[in-house]
Amino acid sequence: xxxxxxxxxxxxxxxxxxxxxxxxxxxxxxxxxxxxxxxxxxxxxxxxxxxxxxxxxxxxxxxxxxxxxxxxxxxxxxxxxxxxxxxxxxxxxxxxxxxxxxxxxxxxxxxxxxxx
Amino acid sequence: xxxxxxxxxxxxxxxxxxxxxxxxxxxxxxxxxxxxxxxxxxxxxxxxxxxxxxxxxxxxxxxxxxxxxxxxxxxxxxxxxxxxxxxxxxxxxxxxxxxxxxxxxxxxxxxxxx
Numbered sequence: 038x039x040x041x042x043x044x045x046x047x048x049x050x051x052x053x054x055x056x057x058x059x060x061x062x063x064x065x066x067x068x069x070x071x072x073x074x075x076x077x078x079x080x081x082x083x084x085x086x087x088x089x090x091x092x093x094x095x096x097x098x099x100x101x102x103x104x105x106x107x108x109x110x111x112x113x114x115x116x117x118x119x120x121x122x123x124x125x126x127x128x129x130x131x132x133x134x135x136x137x138x139x140x141x142x143x144x145x146x147x148x149x150x151x152x153x
Numbered sequence: 154x155x156x157x158x159x160x161x162x163x164x165x166x167x168x169x170x171x172x173x174x175x176x177x178x179x180x181x182x183x184x185x186x187x188x189x190x191x192x193x194x195x196x197x198x199x200x201x202x203x204x205x206x207x208x209x210x211x212x213x214x215x216x217x218x219x220x221x222x223x224x225x226x227x228x229x230x231x232x233x234x235x236x237x238x239x240x241x242x243x244x245x246x247x248x249x250x251x252x253x254x255x256x257x258x259x260x261x262x263x264x265x266x267x
Contacts, residue, residue, distance in 0.1 A: 070254050072254070077162075077259060079258055079259040079260050080197075080243065080245075080255075082255075095254050096254075127196060141187070141202060143199070144196040144197040146195060147194075
């Protein structure tokens with residue numbers, strides 16, 4: 038079974054703090070993603086990465102950055118946390134699209150972040 | 154740009170009754186379509202997916218979905234719901250797989266009445 042783990046289930050930070058959210062997958066997947074989930078808005082893509090040291094902006098990258106130094110690990114960084122970044126953050130991974138039907142994204146359990 | 158619409162924010166169904174959750178998408182080419190379920194406090198679990206071939210797709214937990222290109226729809230169905238089906242359901246469309254993210258609908262919250 039694919040396993041995607043996130044370092045924290047719940048996190049409380051103060052405005053202005055630098056926040057690191059860590060995601061690790063154990064299936065040697067090339068692609069990794071960060072989403073945020075807000076009530077009434079569904080999931081929105083923040084950043085994704087298709088290889089080590091590669092990153093692409095998603096739909097809402099402002100206020101975030103990412104790091105992918107190793108294939109299995111994808112970190113989301115809030116350089117200076119703000120209250121409007123209070124949300125549920127979901128990490129996902131997927132294999133490359135070389136094989137039809139293999140593009141499924143697998144999600145971690147999520148990190149619920151509260152910024153005070 | 155691609156988009157997904159789930160017209161029902163909340164749906165209430167009696168236990169044992171049938172269920173249909175609606176999903177409409179907008180996408181310029183042949184879409185990859187997914188249904189995910191999220192139980193309270195949990196991440197997303199894949200229920201089923203459509204890439205090509207048979208337009209009626211079977212998934213886990215007794216769910217199925219039918220792709221109708223003419224209606225740009227991918228509705229999720231279950232003949233008889235169980236109390237454990239109470240959750241948030243998300244429809245998503247992809248660009249053809251690989252390194253791009255999915256576009257999700259805003260979700261439908263399913264409530265099961267005893």
